Amino acid sequence: MALVLALTVGAVGFAQDSLRIGSKQFTEQIVLGKIMVLALEDAGYDVVDRTNLGSSDVNRLALANDEIDIYPEYTGTFLNYVSEQVEVPEGVSQNAEDLYEFVRETDAQNDLVWLQPAPANNTYAFAVTRSFAEENDLQSVADFAEYVNDGGRVMMAVGDEFAQREDGLQAFEEAYGFELTDDQLLVIAGGTPAQTEQALAEGANNVNVAMAFATDGALQAYNFAVLEDPEGAQPVFQPTPVVRADAIAENPEIADILNPIFSSLDNETLQGLNASVDVAGENPEAVAREYLEENDFIDSN
DSSP states (O other): OOOSOOOOOOOOOOOTTSEEEEOOSSHHHHHHHHHHHHHHHHTTOOEEEEOSOOOHHHHHHHHHTTSOSEEEEEHHHHHHHHTTTSOOOTTGGGOHHHHHHHHHHHHGGGTEEEOOOOSOOOOEEEEEEHHHHHHTTOOBHHHHHHHHHTTOOOOEEEEHHHHHOTTTHHHHHHHHTOOOOGGGEEEETTOOHHHHHHHHHHTGGGOOEEEEETTOHHHHHTTEEEOBOTTOOSOOOOEEEEEEHHHHHHOTHHHHHHHHHHHTOOHHHHHHHHHHHHTTOOOHHHHHHHHHHHTTSSOOO
16 A cells, blocks of 8 residues: 655665665754764764755655655654545554554555654644743643633734644644634744744734744743643654665664664753754754764764
């Protein structure tokens, strides 16, 4: 059963004895890609760095069409590729272990291998300032829904994709029984969490809630509170190296190299790495190298 998108990516002609590492275009993905590049180079591999390659679809297609060998993906994102072709068991998407096993077993049919997932969960989340959370006794999205339904003032900064996707804002509204009107949303075209969180930090347009990813560096830098999602409105999004089966069959030690590294990446760790890039302005490769060296995953130069 073919579960990958049936599109063609043009050949790029990389040497077959190289390991080609891809990633998506946002900060966390670039850092994760650089971590894999540096760790595999340190282990003696000839690595072709194709990090910052493009969207989820671009990386997925490149992997399926033998244009890259590895890239970091999120377990929850995989559901986008199979939801219309395979029945996803009820409750699986909100259980980290069950989702990983479902993803791993399902994608094996495409000759793709999911290695050890990170314990981090880079899911969509609602961010608020700590003072706002304390003043209104907000700890979860359920508390926020009660606040909304009681007539509390809301201006939420969101990206247009999050506002429109069924598994975005709508999923939260359905799970918790509230609805935001158009005049309660500051919709930023192509908006990223970095932009929505900046709007929250500045109070622009009276924003008091922002769309976020749970591992965003700005959450730590701005000392925002992240509202819990006890109803599991969002799937679990654990970052995980995905490898072509033929590449790992030829180089099984890839798993031994990458698994311990990804096992060390919890939410707080990724927030710190992402903040080093997005807030402190450091180079993603330098951030990745420092983390690997400080934790003895690679030798210091």
